[in-house]
Amino acid sequence: MIYFDNSATTKPYNEVLDSFVTVSSKYFGNPSSLHSMGGQAEKLLSQAREQVAKLLSVRPSEIYFTSGGTESNNIAIKGAALLNRSRGRHLITSSVEHASVMAAMEQLEQVGFEITYLPVDEYGRVSVDDVKNAIRPDTTVISIMQVNNEVGTIQPIKEIGDLLKKYPSILFHVDTVQGIGKVPMNLYENRVDLCSLSAHKFHGLKGTGALFIREGARLAPLFSGGNQERQMRSGTENVAGAVSMAKALRMTMDNSKAGINNMREIQTLLRGELSSFEGVQIHTPINGSAPHIFNFSLNGLKAEVFIHALEQDGIFVSTTSACSSKKKTSSKTLLAMGVPETIADSAFRISLSFANTKEEALMVIAAMKKAANQLRKVMN
Amino acid sequence: MKYDRILIRYGEISTKGRNRNKFVEKLRKSVRIALAPFPNVKVEASRDRMYVLLNGENGKDVIGKLKNVFGIQSFSPAIKVDRDVEVLKQTSLELVTSLYNEGETFKITPKRSDKAFELNTDGINHAIGGHLLQNIPGLKVDVKNPDINLRIEVRKEAIYLSCEIIQGAGGLPVGSSGKAMLMLSGGIDSPVAGYMAMKRGLEIEAVHFFSPPFTSERSKEKVVDLSRKLAGIYGSIKLHIVPFTNIQQAIREQIPENYSMTTTRRMMLRITDEIRKKQDGLAIVTGESLGQVASQTLESMYAINEVTNTPILRPLITMDKTDIIKIAQEIDTLEISNRPFEDCCTIFVPSSPKTKPKREKVNRYESYFDFEPMIQEAVEKVETLVIKQVDEQHSEFESLF
Structure with a gap:
């Protein structure tokens, strides 16, 4: 998992x-x-x-x-x-x-x-x-x-x-x-x-x-x-x-320094790997953002379907915030940032803890690639 | 630029003539206790200065501790350099560069206690000032209101550089004024009185009257916690707990209700005085503030004070309650004092205690009963605790946190 x-x-x-x-x-x-x-x-x-x-x-x-x-x-x-x-x-x-x-x-x-x-x-x-x-x-x-x-x-x-x-x-x-x-x-x-x-x-x-x-x-x-x-x-x-x-x-505070560095490295890795994805749009700013949250859209993929697809590989990510994701409304934050509704609807949030690893991130990237290809075939 | 030491300036100690060595020794002990959490720190004391060598410890935390040590007038984070003009120039430049922000001004305050140094104060001003101006573009001089004030102290053994003066707590080192007993009830006032007495250099031992089952273990705990706050100043404090139940019951039976408070206080004072004798103290400290409650009117104090001629020190005597509360907040005892438990002063409170008791009357009422054996018994059965800065009971919970 x-x-x-x-x-x-x-x-x-x-x-x-x-x-x-x-x-x-x-x-x-x-x-x-x-x-x-x-x-x-x-x-x-x-x-x-x-x-x-x-x-x-x-x-x-x-x-x-x-x-x-x-x-x-x-x-x-x-x-x-x-x-x-x-x-x-x-x-x-x-x-x-x-x-x-x-x-x-x-x-x-x-x-x-x-x-x-x-x-x-x-x-x-x-x-x-x-x-x-x-x-x-x-x-x-x-x-x-x-x-x-x-x-x-x-x-x-x-x-x-x-x-x-x-x-x-x-x-x-x-x-x-x-x-x-x-x-x-x-x-x-x-x-x-x-x-x-x-x-x-x-x-x-x-x-x-x-x-x-x-x-x-x-x-x-x-x-x-x-x-x-x-x-x-x-x-x-x-x-x-x-x-x-x-x-x-x-x-948390005892581990904070090392944990922040670790999460920052994972985020950089995710950002680098994802930017080569087809139709990706990264919403989390490079500068002035927290190390643990990474939000992006994959154009044309419905977020909910994608999340369930990843779940089959034992990977748990999120659409928007957990408190509003069940309401099936688009992310308020993304809309306020001027992101069009269609793109906001296909937004994912990866959020890390101190204990997550780069290996996990690479596995998630691979699983996302696989799922995206499959889903795109079905949906197109 | 990393400071390697903290230079401490003495307060009133400097005026204490031949007793100075004793004072410095007491201060050094206070500083050592305050800095116990920093094992690498070394304290060097001389006649007119003390140096805390950081040896890699966190300077900011050390400064936080020093701020609460009585007997320190002010202190400065400093760097020690050899008595060499070139080294002085170089280190001054590094120090000011590390503090300098675009457009700021500076001045140099040289002090040359060792006149043998090759440059006089003007010379230091010139050499260092010129060097800084040449090497830091945009730096300007402002002798009236500088952003950076570089102090250069030339002493026999070395030169010390510092840029900041931090106010100390003032007062005298704890223990330099002798020892006194503090009557500690659990209320707001008495811990503040203890704190102020310690600030004037007194070593304090606390005395608390405990009347189980009328007062609970938790009210005793409250006093232990208050003592621990005071222990924070000097590492540890002795707390004498006096079993008081029997005496309080005797007073209730023997003394008319409106005089019971006056007699209770007289008994407490007699017992405290006995403990003082045993412990070689020379005074008793109380948290009384004139007119605050029935027992603190001038008439009451006159009637109560009759039982001893030991000096009774009342640091709060002329202070308003609001000012006392302010200090209690600063020294972090207010919250503890506000815990809602009965103490020996709040049980058996007569509905209308005498605010103007008479000595003749209270003496007459007390003459019908011999309190002396009970007082002796109470003094013998005193339980003495040594309260440390760190709570042992706390450590029992340690693994939970």
Whole structure:
């Protein structure tokens, strides 16, 4: 089996699973309980928080555990917009965000917020000037992803952060679900106020994630209840999930440097080999893109058919993002980049992990060649 | 350009006359403890300077640690070069080139503590300045507000180059002012008081009153965690845990309710003073802030303080709560202090404690019962923990992370 769909989700590290099982069975107390079992659970939770904070170079009090990227994005965007609604009702985002950002924005639109959806250039990148021009006196939140989940384009977070240093009252949310461990980013230096993480994208478990909320930034919580996570996220804490996430993040960061180099080499190999394919169009930009995502179209081939053809060889790749691929709509990101619909419909995404190898990439290339030839014969 | 050492300038130590060697030795110990995670680092101390030789350790991380060491006025990453004008020229050029961005300005601040060097300060200015201007196109001089300030210190043994001065934590090296007992409750104030006392050079041993089952293991853990934060300053800290249940019950039975708080504090102070004697301390540090609560009015302090004439140091006495909270945040104790567990001060709180207790009255109430044997018993049964910077319990969980 060759798994090349790591932007959809990753295989949890065995060590991460072990931690989860041990904590769940040995330290199952509720951190809010007063007895010593509660105390142990609380200790584990705060140690997990410290470790995640240290790995992100922020303070432990700025880390809030959530159920993953979607929840973090929702708390960040809705929580910030709602709490600041008396100051303004204008939000800015890009037209290539993840569904959980887009849908949250649309929901806010329905209750009276105004949203500016910034266009992107042919590489899928937002322009800092556009951000600047979109800012109004009543702008309260700007949400821009660090790495696009479909084509891998890196957004100019640093430049936007620098721009926003002049607008201290605007909250800057960055969705780093695809970028963490693969594209280094400093939250403080980039003036990020809110940042979403999802553990299952870096070999943690589904249902675990975190939101960074910079000290001083205030949000309205979305859940009402027992006021866990310093009132930001009610619900009994998922201690085992938090511990396993801390472990997954540490292992990811430990391997990050070598992993990035490895994925970059594989991507270069894929790019070189694929460019000789008939009717190929590569969507992932050469410069300013993440090392692990590679998106391209094979002209005249229906993506879905192609994916099933590869699957017969034990190869798993993806059409667009996993969250929207079932809807059978064309990739929003590619359309926003100006790619014609017919080409966008035949787009594939290969997404790598640190553990993938060049040998695997060569096998995938060979399988793709074979499948493309066969399918073209049938379809023509 | 890689710095190979960090030059440390002493704070007030420099004014301490004949005690200077002692102070320098204490500072050197503090620096060693702070830099324990970097095994290759070497610390060299002289009368008026200290050098941390990096030996390949990460300079940025070392600087992060040094920022918290008391007794350091400022420090600079530096390069040591031989006393040779050509070498000096060459290294200066490399250093400034590595920092220079298009259009920036510079100046040279020479200092010649060894007058035997062939060039005087003007000469250094000329030789090095000229060399830099010739070799870096676009570089300009600005003596008032330069982007790069190249400091050249000529000393007997060598010349030191540096471009940056980083402010240190100030204060005096821990232990240089002697030893005191810190009454550590678990609240926000007492750890801050301990921190400030340490900043003035005190070595601290913490005293905590523990009343099981009225206060839980978790409230004790909270105090252990607070102590660990303070241990971070000096590697380790002693924590004396006093069994206090019996005394608190006796007070409840013997003393009128509105005076029970006053007597409780007097007992705590007497016990702390006994421990102080045993441990050869010379003072007691508390987190009291004038008028903050009933026990911290001037009348209360007057009534409570009667039981000892040991100096009681109250670093927070004139500070507002908001300022105390700010420091608690900086030293990372606020979150721990805010954990919601009962401590010895919050149980048995009378509904209306006296804010203006009288000495005569409290003495009269206490005269009907002999507390002395109970105090002796409590002191004998004190449990003393040595709290290290690194949590051992944490390491039990190590494999999970």
